[in-house]
Amino acid sequence: MHDTASGLAQRGKQLPLEERERLVDELLASLNEPSAAELDAAWSAEIQRRLAAYDRGEVHALPAEEVVAKARAIAR
Structure with missing residues (x-):
């Protein structure tokens, strides 16, 4: 994957509010997933x-x- 966290954040900021909220929820949930x-x-x-x-x-x-x-x- 060639995207950096900074680049993804910039692209994410362009999303509509509801899509940004969904993205944040999914990213936060992924932090709690067991290995x-x-x-x-x-x-x-x-x-x-x-x-x-x-x-x-x-x-x-x-x-x-x-x-x-x-x-x-x-x-x-």
Whole structure:
């Protein structure tokens, strides 16, 4: 990308007010997004938590065919 922050800011200032507000909102939201490593760690922890619950017998698995059939019935 060849645009600098300064150049983008100058171009952004030319946008209508509502578009500038939207741009600012999107940029601010992007600062709070977790990194890929953080997402990977969170999913890994969730997988381990679910697997441990399954191993302890706290949750039970369903056959994939049953899950798909229920999802299709709900979608109708």
